[in-house]
Amino acid sequence: MTNLVSARNVSKSFGQLRAVDNVSFDIEKGRILGLIGPNGAGKTTLLKAVLGLTDCDGELLVLGIDPFRDRRQLMKDVCFIADVAVLPRWIRVHQLLDFVAATHPGFSRERVNKFLAETRIRKTAKVRELSKGMITQLHLAIIMSIDAKLLVLDEPTLGLDIIFRKEFYANLLGDYFDGERTILITTHQVEEIEQLLTDIMFIDQGRILLHSPMEDLADRFVQLITSGSHADAARKLGPISESSLFGKSVLTFEGVDRTRLQPFGEMHTPTVADLFVAKVKGARA
Amino acid sequence: MMIGHQRVLIRRELWEHPAIYITPLVIGLIVLLVTLTGQVSFSAYGEAVNIAIVGAQSVDEQHRATAVGGVLAVVATIFSIGAWIVMIFYSLDALYTERKDKSILFWRSLPITDAETVVSKLITALFVIPFVTVAAVMLTQVLLLAITSVWVMFQGGDASHLVWAPAPLADAWFAVIVLALALPLWLSPLIGWFLFASAFTKRSPLLLALLPIIVLPLLEKLLIGSRYIGDAIWVRSFRPPIINFEQLKHIEINGQLSLPEGSQALSLSDQLDISSFLVSPSLWAGLVVCGLLVTAAIYVRRYRDESY
Known part of the structure; x- marks a missing residue:
């Protein structure tokens, strides 16, 4: 199976609004796809459907399974960062690592320790004590320590300064991407990720305007x-x-x-x- | 598979809600402090203390057991009120805060089902909170007896005779454990309702949770003139069938404790009615209602996407 994601006539409506309007596409293994669209274009809805967070019409398969029905199975092989601010603020870093280690079969403590050693994040700190940039570093360190087949990043660097953003993508490419994994990413800062994408998809008003390899x-x-x-x-x-x-x-x-x-x-x-x-x-x- | 994750899920609840163990800890400390200061200040009345100790030494075993048992019961009651308040606020918060701070998106990015998560919160409310409380009750009771026996010894009394020998610890602990199992099950439809309110509401789970409890009995009274709903809520809150209220009526406390005829000393476990609790249709109906509400809470967490 080389198609990691396969969508056929996928639609999702909220009342009158067709957030995703009859789209079909395939994402092959080993690609880094940038999903680009203006606000309200349907990007997030499409990602939610891929992550099994929302139901949709049409046929959508991720890693060969229905993401909404078999969510638990899906989450063993799919990781996502939805937004920079979603790590629970009350938790301590070591508790967070314990929790992920106990629930995720593909998580490597060795890797996460290695990543965290390069940051200023203390294991005893609570998430609320960390800066916004450090929270993103922490989240990325956890995600990169999970052996997943598909990584979905929705505006992962929103609200971060340029230094953190550059570092984020450098880590992603340097330490994570190995040609076997597949990354799906949305951002407003297209210029910053242009060089790392292998494929690009434009979406507006729920429709795909372009889906093409960069070359x-x-x-x-x-x-x-x-x-x-x-x-x-x-x-x-x-x-x-x-x-x-x-x-x-x-x-x-x-x-x-x-x-x-x-x-x-x-x-x-x-x-x-x-x-x-x-x-x-x-x-x- | 369901059981595999429960340990770490419940640990997470304890990390997030330290009130579960801090509340009983604080209650225990207060009880012990009050005991200590009470005894120390009572020591100033030298003669009265002597009379009290001599008096206590001369009454028979049953009365001493009843007195100590009464103290143990009061301690347990204070803790159970605290536990009930923790349970209410815990279950109202359990599925609400994670939506408010959006951390639900992180939790849902891990391979755990919504059912596993919601069930872990139900288990925490119905079993973990009560049993943390039971441990605190037992510890506090033992420390209380220890403090008291030190005081009695300082006053020249015989602590083993006055405090330890009559203390009906086995009886009290049996009652506490049975109540810690039974009361949450009896209250489970309310807990289920609070969890549902917590999963469902856009704001203030407390308000949503209390609304029907206050409005429905009023509406019934105004529209139909009957008061079935109010009665049902009253019984559910204050009349658990695990406690034998008929028998309790015969115990009178007016200056002196008078026990129902035939009983030797006050026994806490004698006030329980386990068999009629277990066959009470209300218990089982309540558990079914709890099950339905928790299922609805799982459904809401699973299917409603609003937080992303």
Whole structure:
């Protein structure tokens, strides 16, 4: 089985609102997928469905099982960090480690001790005594010490300063990711994780706008900076979005051969952030 | 599988709610302190003390046993009130705080079922709290007797004759253990209701929990004129069938304790009625109600996603 997650026509509605609207996708083993969307796009709902925290329509399989029905089984192989603030504040660090060790078959005390030794976290401290950054370090240390097949991170670095954020991702890539594991991650700070992703998925209004390996983006998308009559000619080739920058037009094309665009101006491969804006604006237009 | 995680789940409840053991500890300390200061200040009345000790030495064994037994019963009663308050606040908090501080998302990221978690909280309320209390009661009673015997010896009395020999410890402890098992089971529908309120409410579990207990009897009285609900709540709260209230009526305390005819000394376990408790339909109906409410609490924790 190479598909770790497999979704077919998955939907989830809250009353009139279709938070997730008939999406289908597969996530292969060993990928690091960035799930990117504006607030209220349905990212969190989709993650909740994958984690078995909410029911959904359609067919969703994670590691070959129904995440909602077989949650307990699922949680043996899936880890998640939902938000930075969810560790119980009253607990002491050593109690937390004892608890996870007693309940999670894949947890390694050796690993967690190694990770914690590199931080300033004392085992006797209560979580409420730790700074926000330290709580995230602690949570990440626990998660990275669990031998899981799928790791889901929903805005894991929200509210942390840049140093902690960089360190977080460095640890994740350096100490955790080994090509066997699969990571699913959402964040608003796309630029910071762009380099570590292998795949990207854009989601807006409950629908998937794009799901592609990172290395295909350069072939598939191109950004043309142009002006005047060149811009008019280029527009005939059907850009997916247009914006202006210092009086010039920035056109983004999907699936248009670069040689055809060459005469009209300067070409770039769009950044993920640019691409995201282009896709969302294009889809909403 | 269900049992495997219970140990660590219950340990977690003790970590999170130190009131479970601190409350009986504090009650025990207060009881002992009051005893100590009482005895020390009573020592000032030299002659009265002598008379009391001589008097105590001259009354018969049964009366001494009754007196010491009465003290032991009062101690146990103070603890049980404390335990009941801890139980109420514990079960109201058990499934509410984890939602309020969002730690439920962490707990649910581990391979533990919601049923396991909720059951561990029920076990903590119905068994762990009472038995921590029982241990504290026994310890306090022994220390109380020890303090008293030291005092009696200082006053020139014979401690083994006055304190230890008549102390009906076996009888008192048997009664305490039976009550620690029986009363929580009898109160289980209320505990189940509190756990459900704790899992269900958006704010103030206490308010939600008390609302029907206060409003329903009033409504019944106003609309139908009857008072079945109020009576049911009264009986559930204050008339557990494990205690033989008919028999208790015959014990009178007015300056002097008078026992029902035929009994030698006051026996606490004699006031229990285990067989009629076990066959009481109310007990079993209550357990069923508790089961239903706890199932509903599990269902709410499992299916309602609001905290993420």
